[in-house]
Amino acid sequence: MDTLTYKTISANKETVHKEWILVDAENEILGRLSSKVAKMIRGKNKTNFTPHVDCGDNVIVINAEKIRLTGKKMDEKEYVRHTGFPGGQRFTSPKELLKKNPTAIIEKAVKGMLPKNRLGAVLFANLHVYTGAEHPHTAQQPKEIKLNSIK
Numbered sequence: 001m002d003t004l005t006y007k008t009i010s011a012n013k014e015t016v017h018k019e020w021i022l023v024d025a026e027n028e029i030l031g032r033l034s035s036k037v038a039k040m041i042r043g044k045n046k047t048n049f050t051p052h053v054d055c056g057d058n059v060i061v062i063n064a065e066k067i068r069l070t071g072k073k074m075d076e077k078e079y080v081r082h083t084g085f086p087g088g089q090r091f092t093s094p095k096e097l098l099k100k101n102p103t104a105i106i107e108k109a110v111k112g113m114l115p116k117n118r119l120g121a122v123l124f125a126n127l128h129v130y131t132g133a134e135h136p137h138t139a140q141q142p143k144e145i146k147l148n149s150i151k
Contacts, residue, residue: 011050016043019057020142022135025106026063028147029070034109036150037061041126042114045150054122060142061129065102069094079108103129 021040025033043049043056069077079092097105106129114120128137 009048011048011053011055013053016048016053016055018055020060020137020140021057022060022062022142022144023147024063024133024144025061026066027068030067030105030109033061033067033147034106035113036147037106037127038110038113039150041110041123052119054119054126056123056126058126058140058142059128060135060137061106061127062133062135063131064106064129065098065131067098067102067105102131 023033023037037059039045040059041056043054046055049055074095075093077094079094079097081090081092082088083090094105107127110127111120111124114123128135
């Protein structure tokens, strides 16, 4: 065998090493937090990244109600949904959504950064967002990460 030929190693479900990561969203900017979380869920920060395999980590985000938005986005940004009935378009601002369901803001931002296919749906299940500092995943021994350490 020639030692100068290298084989590309493609990860699969059996060879992937998944970890649990804890991220604190307190005083973090929504877009920067969600892009880094989406990168960890996708596995793009790992050396064995394979585009068609779930090789990312399970990410726990705590303190979702303490997220920040820059500029006037808290009042002027709009989330659009449709009820399915004629004239059923509904608009919500982040301020209203933060009062009603604080975890939904981070979930919507991260979901929009994942692939829009079956793999994206599987990857989205690896995201766990909670209000407050408590979470039910202490048995998984999540490793706490500072977002500034991720590029």
